[in-house]
Amino acid sequence: NAGVTQTPKFQVLKTGQSMTLQCAQDMNHEYMSWYRQDPGMGLRLIHYSVGAGITDQGEVPNGYNVSRSTTEDFPLRLLSAAPSQTSVYFCATLGGNGYTFGSGTRLTVV
Amino acid sequence: GQQLNQSPQSMFIQEGEDVSMNCTSSSIFNTWLWYKQDPGEGPVLLIALYKAGELTSNGRLTAQFGITRKDSFLNISASIPSDVGIYFCAGPPNTNAGKSTFGDGTTLTVKP
Numbered sequence: 474n475a476g477v478t479q480t481p482k483f484q485v486l487k488t489g490q491s492m493t494l495q496c497a498q499d500m501n502h503e504y505m506s507w508y509r510q511d512p513g514m515g516l517r518l519i520h521y522s523v524g525a526g527i528t529d530q531g532e533v534p535n536g537y538n539v540s541r542s543t544t545e546d547f548p549l550r551l552l553s554a555a556p557s558q559t560s561v562y563f564c565a566t567l568g569g570n571g572y573t574f575g576s577g578t579r580l581t582v583v
Numbered sequence: 584g585q586q587l588n589q590s591p592q593s594m595f596i597q598e599g600e601d602v603s604m605n606c607t608s609s610s611i612f613n614t615w616l617w618y619k620q621d622p623g624e625g626p627v628l629l630i631a632l633y634k635a636g637e638l639t640s641n642g643r644l645t646a647q648f649g650i651t652r653k654d655s656f657l658n659i660s661a662s663i664p665s666d667v668g669i670y671f672c673a674g675p676p677n678t679n680a681g682k683s684t685f686g687d688g689t690t691l692t693v694k695p
Contacts, residue, residue, distance in 0.1 A: 477625075508683065515685055515687035517683055570631075576625050
């Protein structure tokens, strides 16, 4: 039982490049979400999904797209990376015992 | 939406000392959650509180649900080096809201 799996763990991008951060869960949780963590700013919600086919914006959605074609997967796409998107990204699901987080993706945009 | 204020922002303590941190909300809560994030990992649930006045322990950690239902406290007794990390409080998950339900975190450093 892996829980929430995020890939890659580390990534360096050049400004303007695109990439997809992967998130997969095996807990059959309907709710999934993406956060970014920056020093002193806690966990800020980027996008979330309450089930397959449904997504919505969080607090800081600009520059990011998401889709939810299956219950298991919730990828986060950066279409044109900017240095301001340098951060640590966490995917999380929500079940009866609260949130379960992945181990994060550390992204650097140069 | 709910707004959480977590303090202190950071703490530097000596091994063996006790630690206290707290979280306050602008709204009344029916749930308080406390998470710990180890360096390089995602946050993990430590303690969940569901009732005003509730006091719950998990080893050396003790958390309390304030009687006003607008605050919660986390205490760590006899700290050890592996207590290092970021501690987050969180309110009740709101799956229809577009805002994070987490406080900004308390970063704990323990000196051996």
